[in-house]
Amino acid sequence: xxxxxxxxxxxxxxxxxxxxxxxxxxxxxxxxxKPLTVIESISNYYKHSNSNxxxxxxxxxxxxxxxxxxxxxxxxxxxxxxNEQQIIFTAGTTDxxxxxxxxxxxxxxxxxxxxxxxxxEHHSNILPWQLWAKENGGKLKIIPLLEDQSIDYTSFxxxxxxxxxxxxxxxxxxxxxxxxxxxxxxTLTQKNNIPILLDxxxxxxxxxIDLQKLNVDFFVCSAHKMYGPTGMGMLYLSExxxxxxxxxxxxxxxxxxxxxxxxxxAEGALRFEPGTPHIAGxxxxxxxxxxxxxxxxxxxxxxxxxxxQYAQQKMSExxxxxxxxxxxxxxxxxxxxxxxxxxxxxxxxxxxxxxxVRTGHHCTQPLMQCLNIQGTIRISFAIYNTTQxxxxxxxxxKKVITMLS
Amino acid sequence: MTIExxxxxxxxxxxxxxxxxxxxxxxxIDLGKSxxxxxxxxxxxxxxIKGCQSRVWLNSELINGKMxxxxxxxxxxxxxxxxxxxxxxxxxxxxxxxxxxxKFVDVIGLKEHxxxxxxxxxxxxxxxxxxxxxxxxx
Numbered sequence: 001x002x003x004x005x006x007x008x009x010x011x012x013x014x015x016x017x018x019x020x021x022x023x024x025x026x027x028x029x030x031x032x033x034k035p036l037t038v039i040e041s042i043s044n045y046y047k048h049s050n051s052n053x054x055x056x057x058x059x060x061x062x063x064x065x066x067x068x069x070x071x072x073x074x075x076x077x078x079x080x081x082x083n084e085q086q087i088i089f090t091a092g093t094t095d096x097x098x099x100x101x102x103x104x105x106x107x108x109x110x111x112x113x114x115x116x117x118x119x120x121e122h123h124s125n126i127l128p129w130q131l132w133a134k135e136n137g138g139k140l141k142i143i144p145l146l147e148d149q150s151i152d153y154t155s156f157x158x159x160x161x162x163x164x165x166x167x168x169x170x171x172x173x174x175x176x177x178x179x180x181x182x183x184x185x186x187t188l189t190q191k192n193n194i195p196i197l198l199d200x201x202x203x204x205x206x207x208x209i210d211l212q213k214l215n216v217d218f219f220v221c222s223a224h225k226m227y228g229p230t231g232m233g234m235l236y237l238s239e240x241x242x243x244x245x246x247x248x249x250x251x252x253x254x255x256x257x258x259x260x261x262x263x264x265x266a267e268g269a270l271r272f273e274p275g276t277p278h279i280a281g282x283x284x285x286x287x288x289x290x291x292x293x294x295x296x297x298x299x300x301x302x303x304x305x306x307x308x309q310y311a312q313q314k315m316s317e318x319x320x321x322x323x324x325x326x327x328x329x330x331x332x333x334x335x336x337x338x339x340x341x342x343x344x345x346x347x348x349x350x351x352x353x354x355x356x357v358r359t360g361h362h363c364t365q366p367l368m369q370c371l372n373i374q375g376t377i378r379i380s381f382a383i384y385n386t387t388q389x390x391x392x393x394x395x396x397x398k399k400v401i402t403m404l405s
Numbered sequence: 406m407t408i409e410x411x412x413x414x415x416x417x418x419x420x421x422x423x424x425x426x427x428x429x430x431x432x433x434i435d436l437g438k439s440x441x442x443x444x445x446x447x448x449x450x451x452x453x454i455k456g457c458q459s460r461v462w463l464n465s466e467l468i469n470g471k472m473x474x475x476x477x478x479x480x481x482x483x484x485x486x487x488x489x490x491x492x493x494x495x496x497x498x499x500x501x502x503x504x505x506x507x508k509f510v511d512v513i514g515l516k517e518h519x520x521x522x523x524x525x526x527x528x529x530x531x532x533x534x535x536x537x538x539x540x541x542x543x
Contacts (some may be wrong), residue, residue: 019426342480344458349482352426360458374479375458403431404481 007295008384010035021354024389029174029333029380030358031224032205034288038227041287042280052276054253068279071286072269075234078289079219080210085268086242089282092233093201094124096220097168099235099272100197101128102248104166111137113165116194118143118151118180119370120173123363125199129168139163145370149176149325153184160192167196171203175362175378176325177308177333179203182214195241201225205382206304206331208297211236223281227382228288232281235272242268251275300383304332307381307390314394320401324376335362335376338397341404343375349400350377355393408501411493412509419513429514430482437484440491443475454526454533459483461526465537471496472538478526486518486527494534502538507531 008014011033016023025033045067051060053068069084076084090096109115115129119142126140133140141159144152167189172179182198189196195217200209204221211219218241223232237245247254247265251274256264265271292300308330315321315336324335338346347359360375361368368375379393406414422428443452447464454461459480466473474495478484493509494502510516519527 342459342483344480345482348480349430352430403427404434 010037010291011384012036014384018354018356019352022392024353024355024393026379026381026385026389026393027356027358028205028382028385029202029225029362029378031230032227032382033384034227034229034284035291037291038229038284038287042229042284045280045283050279053279054270064279068277068282071282074286074289078293079236080212081236082212083239083242086237086239088235088237088269088272089277089285090220090233090235090272091231091278092222092224093199093220096218096233096235097125097197097199098128099248100218100220100245101132103245105132105136106246106248108244108246109136109138109165112139112163114139114141114161114163115166115168116141116143116156116159116164117167118169119145120149120151120176120178120364120367121168121170122174122199122201123365124201125168125170125197126366129166142366143169148327149371150178150327150329151180151184153181153188156185157188160188160194162192164192164194167194168199169196170199170201171209172200172206172331172333173325173364173367174202174333175335175364175367175376177202177330177335177380178325178327179207179329179331182216186215202333203331207301217241223285223288226288227291229278229281229284232278232285234285237272245272247271249274253277295383301331303383304381304385305330307385307387308332308334310387311379311381311390311393314390315397318394318398318401320405321397324371332382333378333380335378337373337376338401338404341401343377345404346377346397346400349403350393350396353392353396353399355396408493408497408505412507415489415493416509416512426514433485433489433515434481435485436488437478437481437486440477440484440488443477447475448477454529459526461487461530463487463530463533465534467499467541470498472499472502472534472541474534476530482518483527486515487530489515490527490531490534494538499538499541503535503542505535 013033014023049063049067051064053065072084072087076087117126117140129140132138143156146152169180197218198216200219200221205226217238219236221233224230254265254271254274256266311334312323315323320339322337343359347357350357358378362378419429443462443464448462452462452464454463459478461478463476474491476487476491478487510519
């Protein structure tokens with residue numbers, strides 16, 4: 001990044017002291033900070049354009065509707081989706097996955113069916129499927145990990161049967177940062193024509209995603225991890241599922257005609273967006289996408305990749321540090337432990353130095369059970385992080401290790 | 406010693422560090438290391454207090470009219486806090502424990518550890534200490 005200082009200026013929150021030290025924000029995997037353009041887009045919407053969208057005859061309502069629908073177009077373009085109706089606004093990744101799970105459960109999934117998940121899924125890509133399986137006599141099959149915590153594609157292949165109805169898999173592990181090889185996944189699933197749900201919560205903030213090329217059935221992500229507002233996310237549906245996914249959350253705005261006997265639902269995205277949507281959220285999400293594209297998603301990936309390389313190198317020089325998922329094929333995240341120390345202690349003391357990290361199971365308890373640990377310390381980067389911050393973190397990590405031993 | 410007297414002793418101990426939070430935390434860590442461990446067989450499912458991040462075990466008994474607490478935690482900073490709380494509340498009369506306000510935690514600058522968002526199980530631990538004492542108050 002040539003203009004990193006400029007980038008940091010766009011994030012006023014970064015310019016503050018925590019416990020007397022400059023804030024080092026390494027918890028971007030949980031949520032990233034928001035640039036001024038995103039903050040202002042939301043505030044401007046409420047200042048100048050707030051109104052309920054769709055079906056309004058008045059000018060403000062039209063303006064709000066246009067802004068909302070323009071946001072959908074911006075997001076569709078970013079993911080190279082031709083028909084913007086394939087982008088459904090949701091409350092976030094969790095909401096998106098539930099929308100798919102509840103919809104599929106209505107028609108497509110039957111007792112005895114199987115869904116394949118990986119060991120390193122986030123709870124939000126486990127629980128909706130587990131609930132379906134429990135209530136409907138379905139079964140979850142779990143792809144094991146190899147010694148290096150990457151996906152065991154050989155075992156994966158053996159899990160596939162004619163009962164397999166869906167692969168729900170994350171593109172980037174939120175705990176380990178490892179990137180799933182989607183081409184391999186597709187090679188394995190193509191001959192059985194099994195739909196794929198790709199969880200992009202941790203990939204969309206870090207890498208270019210071309211949904212036309214990826215050609216998955218469902219893709220989900222959250223705005224707040226990609227410089228946008230919380231409570232906002234998206235569900236991408238392939239053309240097939242846009243027509244076929246049953247409505248599981250009916251309500252105002254999703255319909256064409258309603259009588260007490262029956263309802264004819266709208267076509268396109270609206271059928272999945274009941275109630276007044278998070279209009280400001282959608283506008284903020286689009287502003288975040290604009291920010292990412294202004295920086296350049298490839299610049300972003302390269303910068304964060306360099307930070308990961310740099311940090312991993314420095315961390316591996318500390319003998320007490322164990323890094324999980326120590327591969328180079330990683331996006332923005334490093335999970336580690338200090339031998340003999342509880343992650344909570346390390347995180348608590350780093351916070352005293354103004355360094356924000358995440359500790360615990362990161363909503364991936366099955367992965368923790370697989371690694372046979374209680375939790376890890378996770379650092380995760382965004383475009384505004386610097387190698388100087390990593391140097392400070394390394395210095396303080398060493399100090400914390402001394403304090404604890 | 407009364408609860409108040411022990412609290413005063415702890416405040417004086419921590420006052421020595423002044424603004425030096427590193428020294429304060431090193432002391433807390435040392436206190437954690439010195440915590441008399443709860444007997445392994447008492448680390449039962451019933452005695453566990455699950456925080457989101459660290460776990461605390463607490464056992465209580467009434468001996469000669471006084472509550473005796475033994476405890477442990479899996480994170481050392483939590484354990485340090487547990488050690489302080491056990492030091493203040495163990496071997497005290499149930500009615501005194503129920504009444505204790507534990508304001509000293511604020512004075513020694515460790516209040517953040519008793520915040521409900523801390524997810525370390527300490528708030529629940531204090532509640533459990535008090536609830537179990539309350540059972541013996543007439």
